[in-house]
Amino acid sequence: MSPSTKAKFVKVTEQASRYRHLEKMSVKELLVNINTEDSGVPAAVAAAIPGIEAFVLAATDRMLAGGRLFYIGAGTSGRLGILDASECPPTYGVPFDLVIGLIAGGDNAIRRAVENAEDDTAQGWKDLQQYNISDKDVLLGIAASGTTPYVIGALQAGRELGVLTGSISCNPGSPVSEAAEFPIEVVVGPEFVTGSTRMKSGTAQKLVLNMISTSLMIQLGRVEDNKMVNMQLTNDKLVDRGVKMLMEKAGIPDYEAAKALLVQHGSVKRAMSAMGV
DSSP states (O other), X not given: OOHHHHHHOOOGGGXXXXXXXXXXXXXXXXXXXXXXXXXXXXXXXXXXXXXXXXXXXXXXXXXXXXXOEEEXXXXXXXXXXXXXXXXXXXXXXXXXXXXXXXXXXXXXXXXXXXXXXGGOTTHHHXXXXXXXXXXXXXXXXXXXXXXXXXXXXXXXXXXXXXXXEEEEESSTTOHHHHHOSEXXXXXXOSOSSTTOTTTXXXXXXXXXXXXXXXXXXXXXXXXXXXXXXXXXXXXXHHHHHHHHHHHHHHOOOHHHHHIIIIIIISSHHHHHHHHTO
C-alpha cells in the first residue's frame, strides 16, 4: 500500500455497529434490525455498477478469446467465489475449468477455517500456478476488508504477468483495489455485529458475483431469450424445465419434447438447433 493510500484508508467494515446491547433485544427486534441493515445493500451495489460494468466488458473480451475466470479469496469471500464458480457448469453447460474458485487454505477451508492461511502473501499466486494461469486469463480477488494478503499478493503477481485483474471489496480505497486493474468497491457500512463481514459485506459480494457470472455467461452465448438452454440435465427438475422449454419453443407435446431432449439430443440447445427453432 502506498503512503497516500495508507493515509486515506479506513476500514468501514470494522467500524462499530450502529446497534448496542444486541443480547438484550428480542428475537423480533434482532430480525427487524438485521433486515433494516440488509435493505441498504442493493443501493450500495447499484452505486458500484460502473466498476462492475468495466470489469465484465474487459473479462468478456478475454473469455471470448479462450481465457478462464479465476476467483480467489479467504474465508467467506473465498467460499462465495467457490459457490459462484461451482454453479456455472450445471447452469450454463460450460466446462468445469472455465470458472475456478480458490480459497486460502485449500479445499479443507471451505468447511473449516485454516489458521493464518489468508496472511501468506505468496501462497495465492502459488495456488493459481497449479492451474497454469496466464495472460489469457482473468483473476477476480474477493476481500471484504480489502486487506487480505493472500488475495493482494495474487493480484499483484497476476497483474505483473498480464492477467486481467479485478477485485471486490467493501471498503473504499483499499489495498486490494490498488492491486487490481478493475476494482469494484461496494461500501455497505458497519455490520450489525461489529466486524462480521459474513453479513452485509457477504451479501453484497454474492450479489456482485451473481451479476458478473450471469452477465458473462450471457455474453458468451450460454443463454437464449431468458432461458438456460445449455444447462446440464442432472436431475428431474432440470429435465422437466428442459421439456417445458422445448414444448414452448417448438410447439410440440411433452412426450415429443422429452424424446428429443433425452433420447435424441441430450440438451435443450442441440434439440432446438435440430428442430430449427
